[in-house]
Amino acid sequence: PEGHPIVVAESNSAPGRPHLTIYGHYDVQPPDPVDLWESPPFVPAVRDGHLYARGAADNKGNHMAAVKAVEHLIASGGLPVNVRFVLEGEEEVNGVSLPHFLREHAALMKTDAVLLWDGGFDELLRPTIFTGLRGLLYIELHATGPAVDLHSGLFGGIAPNPINTLARIVGELKDREGRITIPGYYDNVRPPGEEELERWRQEDERFAAEAMRMSGARVLEGEPGFLNYERNTTRPTLDANGIVGGFVGEGQKTVIPSKATAKISMRLVPDQDWKAILASIESYVQTLTTPGVRVEVKLLSGTPPVVCTADSPAAMALRAGLKEAFGKETVLARMGASIPVAVDFQEALGAPIVISGIEQADAAIHSPNEHLQVDQYHRGIEALIRFICRFGEPAQ
Numbered sequence: 001p002e003g004h005p006i007v008v009a010e011s012n013s014a015p016g017r018p019h020l021t022i023y024g025h026y027d028v029q030p031p032d033p034v035d036l037w038e039s040p041p042f043v044p045a046v047r048d049g050h051l052y053a054r055g056a057a058d059n060k061g062n063h064m065a066a067v068k069a070v071e072h073l074i075a076s077g078g079l080p081v082n083v084r085f086v087l088e089g090e091e092e093v094n095g096v097s098l099p100h101f102l103r104e105h106a107a108l109m110k111t112d113a114v115l116l117w118d119g120g121f122d123e124l125l126r127p128t129i130f131t132g133l134r135g136l137l138y139i140e141l142h143a144t145g146p147a148v149d150l151h152s153g154l155f156g157g158i159a160p161n162p163i164n165t166l167a168r169i170v171g172e173l174k175d176r177e178g179r180i181t182i183p184g185y186y187d188n189v190r191p192p193g194e195e196e197l198e199r200w201r202q203e204d205e206r207f208a209a210e211a212m213r214m215s216g217a218r219v220l221e222g223e224p225g226f227l228n229y230e231r232n233t234t235r236p237t238l239d240a241n242g243i244v245g246g247f248v249g250e251g252q253k254t255v256i257p258s259k260a261t262a263k264i265s266m267r268l269v270p271d272q273d274w275k276a277i278l279a280s281i282e283s284y285v286q287t288l289t290t291p292g293v294r295v296e297v298k299l300l301s302g303t304p305p306v307v308c309t310a311d312s313p314a315a316m317a318l319r320a321g322l323k324e325a326f327g328k329e330t331v332l333a334r335m336g337a338s339i340p341v342a343v344d345f346q347e348a349l350g351a352p353i354v355i356s357g358i359e360q361a362d363a364a365i366h367s368p369n370e371h372l373q374v375d376q377y378h379r380g381i382e383a384l385i386r387f388i389c390r391f392g393e394p395a396q
Contacts, residue, residue: 003097004089011074012082017392018112019082020314022070023345024063025091025118028055029366036368050371057359059118061372062380063087065358066117069384080392084111091118094136094301094340102341102348113314113352113391114345117384119335120359121376123210127322127330127383129315130355134233135268135305136338137277140298141166141285143260149246152254160292162260163245169288169295170240170262178223180238180266184280190270192234192334200229207232214362233334237267263300267336274302306342312352314391321387322356325379358383 004027012019031041031054039045041054051061066085073079086109088098102109122128143162150159174180192200200207208220208228222231231237245260247253268274282297289295309315310332319330335355345353358380364370 003095006089006098006101007087008084010082010084011070011079014079014082014392017081018313019084019110020388020391021084021086021109021111021114021345021349021351022063022066023086023088023114023116023118023341024066025059025088026055026063027089027092028058028060029092031368033368038369041368041370046374049374051374051377052369052371054370056370057120057363057372058365058370059091059357061377062117062120062357062359065377065380066115066384068381069388072381072385073388080389083388084109088341091340094138094303098341099344099348102344106348109349111349111351113312113354114349115314115318116339116342116345116353116355117357118339119355119357120363121357121361122331122333123207123214123361125360126328127326128333128356129310129319129322129330130335131308131310131332132234132270132334133306133338133342133355134236134334134336135272135274136301136303136340137266137268137274138300138302139264139266139278139281140300141169141262141264142296142298143169143245143262143289143293144258144296145293146256146258149258150256152256155256159256160290161256162293163243163257165290165293166243166245166260166262166295169285170243170264172288173238173264178221180223180236182238182277182280182284185236185277188271188273189236192230196234196334197227197230200227204228210361233336234269236269236272239265241265267338268305270305270307272305274304278302301340303338303340304343306339306346306353308342308346308353308355312354314352315354317390318354318356318383318387320390321383321385324386325383 039052044051044053070083090097119130143166145160145162204227211220220228223235226235241263243262246257247255278299285295322330342353358376360373360376363372
């Protein structure tokens with residue numbers, strides 16, 4: 001399929017040693033709104049020990065640390081393992097090029113472990129390995145009413161209004177308590193284990209305080225009956241990302257719009273099937289619309305959730321490397337976000353995946369003034385050097 005190039009670089013200089021695949025992505029989120037940046041988003045700037053630029057953390061800073069670690073090992077006598085870099089340009093849009101590439105070339109991509117170096121540290125700046133990712137279902141709701149925009153005086157009170165209808169539909173997708181109302185949405189949700197829950201209970205108050213600090217929210221909202229951390233990582237969500245329609249310029253224009261669009265993202269958890277949920281949404285919105293407004297559901301992307309182990313040889317080697325470089329124990333956590341190709345690596349290559357990274361929790365990824373602590377970058381290089389060396393040690 002057409003798409004952005006996939007970059008693959010490989011060294012097979014360590015025969016008989018493990019093969020490590022390191023994943024990253026070179027695409028970034030749009031910088032909008034640009035006027036909120038304190039420096040141009042694509043001109044890197046160092047201020048107060050932080051590197052500011054779009055992609056500084058997600059994912060170019062992360063991945064550059066991996067490149068420099070491998071470069072150092074080559075210059076210092078050679079790699080103790082065989083290394084393959086796989087770099088894509090469609091992570092932020094859930095593209096199909098890399099999944100297709102992995103399926104087509106699985107026989108040539110055999111590996112003993114895959115490092116998805118696209119994560120970061122927790123709110124206390126502790127190194128973190130993620131044992132799970134939420135999936136993602138992203139849709140658009142297209143509402144169509146009159147054939148053209150209408151005068152709100154001449155047609156107000158008799159013409160259907162797509163924005164009014166669409167806003168009501170979006171609001172009805174969750175109740176006032178934060179529960180998602182789509183039929184069957186929670187049917188197959190796999191709960192976390194008691195060991196995880198106990199660990200989260202001990203840290204939930206701190207987690208909530210940090211979440212409020214970083215977000216600037218006055219209070220946290222969400223599905224009742226669950227820990228804040230649980231809601232953020234192992235419970236499914238639904239969020240309106242934007243609504244567009246009618247007149248949104250300066251001043252006033254008395255118009256009833258003919259069309260309106262809403263963008264909706266849903267984070268899914270283990271055992272949820274995004275295709276089944278999509279089918280349920282398609283039926284459900286038809287029960288919520290008004291007679292004069294036609295609503296269509298457009299699928300933009302669907303990604304399954306991922307669960308992975310933290311005790312594979314690669315994961316254990318990385319835990320040790322991170323501790324040695326940063327002087328802190330590595331935390332095991334779930335990630336509320338998604339890495340679309342994680343499941344493709346699992347299914348196509350059949351090797352253990354390890355998910356981690358060095359960006360700090362307040363790096364403002366996807367937001368204005370994205371930044372990476374320079375010290376995190378340098379220590380990250382050291383951690384990766386130590387990890388690769390440990391991963392290459394013969395099994396005892």
